[in-house]
Amino acid sequence: MPNSNLQLDDNGRLRHFLSIEGLDQAILTEILDTAKSFTSVADRPVKKVPILRGKTVANLFFEASTRTRSTFELAEQRLSADILSLNVDTSATAKGESLLDTLQNLEAMQIDMFVIRHQDSGSAHFFAQHVRPGVSVLNAGDGQHEHPTQAMLDMYTIRHYKKDFTGLRVAIVGDILHSRVARSQIHALNLLNTAEVRVIAPRTLMPVAVESLGVRVYDDLEQGLADVDVIIMLRLQRERMRGALLPSEKEYFRRFGLTQERLGRAHPDAIVMHPGPANRGVEIESSVMDGNQSVILQQVSFGISVRMAVMSMIVGQSGLQSGGDA
């Protein structure tokens, strides 16, 4: 039977990493602290530690990805893992093999950890329920449900610039309805005691009852940005124009595009984030994206440390104890 503690072992340690929901503040903080200990690895001449030496990690991407997949692969390489990367939608399942068969065939290759992105919400939980004991699943994005490592690197970025969550107002702007990133961020921000989480979107891209996740809902960008400390812009997928969700990119930018002028509504020290890849001129003006309040590129580099942290915690190590090189 599925249970909310699928992610934790009997000692409350991370066993899978499927969703922010179901974790507690202590684990999130441990991930952030562990990630911090890994940031120095990138500055070494040899950018490797032996934490995953002898372990095999399979990256299973049923949906295309460039950024998430490459930062996962880099994180795995820096932890000295053996890596198998598969674009599954072009191989097995296209030939009619069931998802479970694909998983079990890979398990037969003695995989220790699966990093999985799949288009179905709940697929990460599904895999975690069906892998052998001792095999771990990391969710790299399941449908519209969660994308927990992305949210943790965002939390890392916020903590890096703002130190503490308790006084912060954070606004998430854009396609909340289809965004797994937004769901994970909302849970993480609330678990970390963020003072106020706002979501700002046209009503067609706002899920019903979203306030039940612990957010304040705005359908006006300028009101929603008033005095916020962190602005997280979400990517607008081009296909949203087709289902009559939006009239046009131009109209979207007119109502929800982040411009310098609108940024002025926020706190003067506000940071601007974007999980990428960003559409310049659709959800964000180029000058804001490249401006001095933007931390978008820093997010990407933090992503490697955060993913190293999660993987090392799953194999039972909280960061660099000895600091030994591979």
Added chain:
Amino acid sequence: MSLHIRNGRVVEASSSAERVVDIYLQNGKIVGLGSAPNGFRAEQTIDANNHLILPGLIDCQARLRDPGEPEKANIESETLAAIKNGITSLCIPPDTQPPIDNSATVELIHHRNEMFGHQARVYPIGALTRGLGGDQLSNMASLQANGCIAFSNAKHPLANNLVQRRAMDYAAGQQALVIIQPIDHDLLGDGCAHEGAIATRLGLPAIPEAAETAALARDIELVEQTGARTHFGQLSCARSVDILRRAKAKGLPVSADCAIHQLFLTDHDIGLFDSNMLTIPPLRSQYDRDALREAVADGSIDCLCSDHQPHEIDAKLKPFPSAQPGVSGLDTLLPLALRLVAEEVMPLGPLMAKLTSNPATIFGLPGGKIGVGEVADLIIVDPDSHWECDPAHFVSKGKNTPFRGWDFDGSVTHTLIDGKVIYEA
């Protein structure tokens, strides 16, 4: 063949009065209640002391997956599940493969039931349109002549309102019952969970109430336009009940059922993506569940059904949005009904009417009542037997139940069809 059932407790459908009565059966009919007719000699006697005698259940919506989907179930497996669980009549929707849109398929189903079935009565519902394609009318007169009890397009969309209007007009002209499961397919989209806080939290594509209510409101307008006698199947939300009540208050010839699992489960039961909770229409909110219970109790909803949809294991061994919807319901129909009594939703008599006399009347079927001269489709139930729901023990080939681990009271000890004991525990 004559049979004497002694000391059973009989509950009248019209009232909740219970009395201990001897029942005498001969030549497939009930010939005596309380006292034997003159010259009656029992060839067989059953002592039903402390047991309930109920009319055999009439399940107005059950898929047997036959013909066409033997990996899921077949007539043999599912009619056995029916009789062991007190269901003596099954109405089967036309979305078999091939669909029930021609006399040959109707005959095939009857033939298979005679050859391999377990004597449950099987009533095919004919396709409203050819191949369920939604644009050309089926040959309703010949289907009706071959025994189709009503016409429906199951969950398949009709091309447009004009086709629907004409199908209803045509059916009304031959006094046929039309069955509609109200679904607006555009609003349904790729949804798989009730639009609400749970779907939002789980990131599941959502199904708004309007996917049902918009279709239902339109359908009722067409009932008013055409006068077609129409039964609405598997309603799921409170607002549908409001629309239905207004139609009934106007005196329109409408009736409705809901799947019995909708009276127990809500979207909360999805938990962490439990694919056994995936149904279409979806499990809705607590508010909807309570409104459905009220509508069943006050008579707005006329019938309860299992909405039986047995699946092979693999159909549910998928992430929630990719799993196949539906519940294997034959094994839990009676225990859930008895649980509604235990939970004081309704007294036993009026509740049993939802599963016996009401569907018999609406669909024009024999059985469903205990009275002299009625067909002797009866079940004997031990109301005190206590058991835990374990799909491994399901008789149905489909083990896909959302009720694993539930505690149930009541089990069938005998099933009689046409006055003959066809199952004895």
